[in-house]
Amino acid sequence: MAQFTVDLEWQTDKQGRLQARTNPRLLVATPPEFGGPQGVWCSEELLVASVAGCLMSTLLYFVEKFQVPFEAYSSVSQGTLSKTADGLRFTGIEVAVRVTVPDAAAREKAASLQLKEKLEKYCPVSAALNCPVRLALSIAAASDGLDR
């Protein structure tokens, strides 16, 4: 069992300061769409960020466990908040992950591991959500982009 504690102190207007362990200061505010300031993380973005980060950590875990040669990882994630009869609700989070491995052999090894299914099953943040998390995972070989 692991526990994660976060303190929040309201500062001014629609903004507060988050603190956990010795982590850097993190400000949070109502999104600009709802009257908050520009240039500050909003809770909706932090939720999407937590999904994106947890998918990365989960993938890194499996890459290490199965010793897949690995070069790069990036993702673009988008959460959608919609008006419903019950109020504003997240209706979906789309995550497009791009993993780069060195060569075709590593790509085949990664493909054989069914990483998408593993991420969907084992990412605890995605699993904590009741809105659909739609994951697209592409695995590219760096050598494919080189003239040889």
Added chain:
Amino acid sequence: MAQFTVDLEWQTDKQGRLQARTNPRLLVATPPEFGGPQGVWCSEELLVASVAGCLMSTLLYFVEKFQVPFEAYSSVSQGTLSKTADGLRFTGIEVAVRVTVPDAAAREKAASLQLKEKLEKYCPVSAALNCPVRLALSIAAASDGLDR
């Protein structure tokens, strides 16, 4: 409808860099419990932070809407991750919110609004979770602590 986009780029070891709009740089890493570094926000903390921040934004919305005099807001939140037959799962997030209003009249006004029930219903991040979010809300009057 509102959309929230977050980019993530893996940097090194178990750490990546999150970016959204013009927000400050935010690093994310696997938690220390699972081999990540100290001093970096982990995804589990970002999830708890998103719940904490969204509850604050939702309360600020209602305080403004119903013109409740308001002095301070803070919260302590804790998410619990447990091993289950399906893997690691969030089994609950506890949030203790403390709101301070100037005096007994404001406290009575706030109490009459059933803010706890409103937060539970209208906080979109809490509503996006399938694990229990247990909220405790206390409303104190600043004048109670003064010698008069």
